[in-house]
Amino acid sequence: MPHPPEPRGCRLYLVTPPRIDLATFPDTLARALDAGDVACLQLRLKDAPEDEVLRAIDALRPLAQSRDVAFLLNDDAELAARTGCDGAHLGQEDGDHAAARALLREATLGITCHDSRHLAMRAGEMGADYVAFGAFFPTTTKDARHRPELEILEWWSSIFEIPCVAIGGITAANCAPLVRAGADFLAVVGAVWSHPEGPAAGVRAMNEAIAAAEG
Numbered sequence: 001m002p003h004p005p006e007p008r009g010c011r012l013y014l015v016t017p018p019r020i021d022l023a024t025f026p027d028t029l030a031r032a033l034d035a036g037d038v039a040c041l042q043l044r045l046k047d048a049p050e051d052e053v054l055r056a057i058d059a060l061r062p063l064a065q066s067r068d069v070a071f072l073l074n075d076d077a078e079l080a081a082r083t084g085c086d087g088a089h090l091g092q093e094d095g096d097h098a099a100a101r102a103l104l105r106e107a108t109l110g111i112t113c114h115d116s117r118h119l120a121m122r123a124g125e126m127g128a129d130y131v132a133f134g135a136f137f138p139t140t141t142k143d144a145r146h147r148p149e150l151e152i153l154e155w156w157s158s159i160f161e162i163p164c165v166a167i168g169g170i171t172a173a174n175c176a177p178l179v180r181a182g183a184d185f186l187a188v189v190g191a192v193w194s195h196p197e198g199p200a201a202g203v204r205a206m207n208e209a210i211a212a213a214e215g
């Protein structure tokens with residue numbers, strides 16, 4: 001008789017706001033990371049010039065890595081490899097995934113798969129370290145055009161060892177079904193950075209909601 005899949009545990013994956021002020025954001029980030037369990041921080045500065053991204057990497061990467069939080073760069077595997085990041089997150093339009101895999105060597109490569117089993121299996125075969133599905137809920141952070149069903153998390157986590165990330169409009173109030181469906185990570189922007197009591201409270205709320213959902 002087949003065994004049910006082992007619970008794998010779910011962790012918080014933090015994505016930066018699309019714009020940050022380097023005069024204040026490092027302190028805010030440090031307080032958020034010190035508030036609870038964060039597996040990973042993705043630097044996502046959409047459409048920022050490279051010198052601005054470089055300054056942000058220099059300021060934020062040590063804050064994450066010194067706390068054992070993996071520091072991933074969005075969109076640019078070459079820059080991630082060149083600047084000591086722990087890896088990169090690439091979308092379907094973000095260049096050659098196989099070339100990025102080779103360039104990043106042992107570093108982490110995550111791939112956006114929207115609501116597609118086909119894209120996820122292709123990413124897994126190519127050597128992705130995780131696949132990301134979204135947007136599960138409406139979000140104002142990005143114009144997200146795909147809306148996966150929970151079943152894609154159940155399907156993926158019951159068949160594949162490669163971790164899956166859920167993203168898009170996730171909050172402490174709505175995350176329980178994603179955790180129970182098998183998401184290994186919940187990636188959030190607004191739930192932390194726009195939490196009414198501040199980002200540290202946002203991290204605590206997400207940690208508590210994940211723990212409650214895991215029972």
Ligand SMILES: Cc1ncc(COP(=O)(O)OP(=O)(O)O)c(N)n1
Pocket residue numbers: 015042044046074075089090091092093094110112132133134142165167187
């Ligand atoms: C964890 C995670 N999942 C999905 C995305 C979206 O990536 P992409 O489709 O390339 O869109 P942009 O983030 O580049 O606007 C992500 N960044 N992180």
Ligand SMILES: Cc1nc(C(=O)O)sc1CCOP(=O)(O)O
Pocket residue numbers: 015112114133134135136138139140141142144167168169170187188189190191
């Ligand atoms: C960056 C990103 N990618 C998405 C996708 O569906 O691929 S949704 C999204 C925005 C996530 O921000 P929030 O937690 O504020 O909704």
Ligand SMILES: [Mg+2]
Pocket residue numbers: 074075089090091094
């Ligand atoms: Mg991208």
